[in-house]
Amino acid sequence: MPELEYTGVSTGPVAESGMPAEPGYIGGGMFQRSDQAPRGPVITVDVADIDAALAKIEALGGATVAAKQPVGTMGFAAYFRDPEGNVMGLWETAQG
Structure with missing residues (x-):
């Protein structure tokens, strides 16, 4: 998601939407660090x-x-x- 300066990470398969494709996996990501965060x-x-x-x-x-x-x-x-x-x-x- 470049428009959000966000990099997604997942422990399993990911659907086209960016959400986990199967139950039981952990998803998340990282934003670009800022002074306000x-x-x-x-x-x-x-x-x-x-x-x-x-x-x-x-x-x-x-x-x-x-x-x-x-x-x-x-x-x-x-x-x-x-x-x-x-x-x-x-x-x-x-x-x-």
């Missing part, structure tokens, strides 16, 4: 509804760092900071 890995969790997940996170004391945004045609991502200061990501796969 957190240092180190960012764990990203797959959720059915990013907006609902962010609402629950905020209700429990977390804070949104980056609101829901499209990632190509694959899905959506958002980032939050938990009450201990850790930055984590949320992923919602595009329907269709």
